[in-house]
Amino acid sequence: MHAAGLPLRVQRRSISAEPKVAQTKFYDLSERIVLDNERCILCSRCVRFTHEISKSHALGIKQRADVSQVRPNEERNFDEDFYSDNVIDICPVGALLSKSFLYRARVWYLTKTPSVCPGCARGCSIDVWHRDEEWKLQALDARENTSIARVTPRDNPAVNGPWICNKGRDIARIFERPRATEPMLKGRPVDTADALAEARRLIDGAGRPVALVSSWGSNEELEAFRDALGSAFSCCVKDDHVLQPGEPLEDDLLIRADKNPNGGYARKLFGDARPALPDDADLVLVWGEGFDFAALPRGAKVILLGSWLAPENGHAEVFLPVSLQTERAGHYTNFQGVVSAFAACFERPAGVSDAAALFAALGPPAGGAT
Ligand code: SF4
Ligand code: SF4
Incomplete structure (x- = not known):
């Protein structure tokens, strides 16, 4: 109450002569999206998106007049529309809400x-x-x-x-999988300088060194690897990521069968040969994910550069933790040859280095650690 005894908020009567239409507030449109029908102005943008862009035909408008509602098509499954979340962006009134972002942050x-x-x-x-x-x-x-x-x-x-x-x-x-942040020698934590010194020693002493180059490396990192170590190793490009269960292989809109951002540019620098390790390879440098360590030649030593915790990190002779795309700036070249830049969002964790700096430190003449 106000000091003078008046209510702080005065309830005004609505100027509308029509009764308010009560609608569902949280309708589960899919596993990812909720719909607030009281906000919806029935513009039909979301419905048209599923008909004209994603072509899932998964949404429609049910009923007529003031009981009309956007609803999933009974014969389709909006969960199977791999582009479904675009309707959140195009809804002009914020009636479509992402469950994963709802209440997350202002x-x-x-x-x-x-x-x-x-x-x-x-x-x-x-x-x-x-x-x-x-x-x-x-x-x-x-x-x-x-x-x-x-x-x-x-x-x-x-x-x-x-x-x-x-x-x-x-x-x-x-x-955001659990991160690897400690350089290691056979599972024993060391500092970056010691890990680099051991990696350098292994490279200098190798008779048949092979490098499996990451298809998630940026243009700058791939060039840094080529310049520093390209002549010291026989190189081939591996797929860091492959098709996952439930993921579409390819379509006519955006999705490509190659599940890596920079495989094309990596193969331009290092050739198209599929990763195959010769039996006499005595040192294998593995950069990134996607390598089956069961395929290692007997007795081959491993230098591994990775970003996340994995059992093989501790088995490598040398393990070096490297930064994520969100911790550094760079460029990728897509399958059409378009070069796109990305910027850093976060600081690198302590103990983690940028791969390009590690390559420069490993190549001749030997440089310093990051
Ligand atoms: S885009 Fe938004 S306002 Fe338009 S029909 Fe869909 S939910 Fe309603
Ligand atoms: S790059 Fe591929 S996976 Fe990423 S949003 Fe585009 S189509 Fe989807």
Whole structure:
């Protein structure tokens, strides 16, 4: 109550003569999206998206007049539309809400960094949303400060237009796996300088060294590897990521069969040969994921560069933790030859180095650690 005894808020009568239409507030449109029908103005953009762009025909408008509602088509499954989350972006009134982002953060607490989706060879332009410097959490869970809050498409007519697929929205699932942050020699933590010195010794002493080059390396990293170590190894490019269960192989809109962002440029630098290790390889440098360690030649020593915790990290003679795409700037070249830039969103964790700096330190003349 106000000091004078008047109510602080005066309830005004609605100026509308029509009764309010009560609608469903949280309708589960799919496993990823809820619909607030009281916000919906029935513009039908979301319905048209599924008919004209994603071609899933998964949404329609049920009933007529003031009981009309956007609803999933009974004969289709909106969960199977791999582009479904684009309807969230095109809804003009915010009636379609992403379950993974709902209540996660006020938008003004976030900032966006331009990036490139690494989910396939299309290399869609995206914005990665994360906590703004000014609004960093001090006392609450500090991991929120270095986590991806959401991913949205960045309009790029040369690559993806205004769309991305749901895999691009979910790249945090790839990046935010438990990180490897300690250099190791046979599982024993060491500092970066010691790990580099041992790697250098192994390279100098190898008779048949082979390198499996990452198709997730940026243009700059691939060039750094070629310049520093390309002549010391026989090189071939491996697929760091392959098709996952439930993921579409390829389609006419965006999704490409190659599930790596820079395989084309890597093969341009290092050749098209499929990764095959000769029986007499005595040193294998593995950069990134996707290598089956059961295929290692007997007795071959391993230098491994990786970003996430994995059992093989501790078995390698030398393990060097490397930064993620969200911790450094660079470029990818997509399957059409379009070069796109990505910027850093977060600081590298302590103990982690940029792969390009490691290659420079390993190549002749030997440099220093990062
Ligand atoms: S785009 Fe939004 S406002 Fe338009 S019909 Fe769909 S839910 Fe309703
Ligand atoms: S089409 Fe490929 S590059 Fe584009 S968002 Fe999907 S996975 Fe990422």
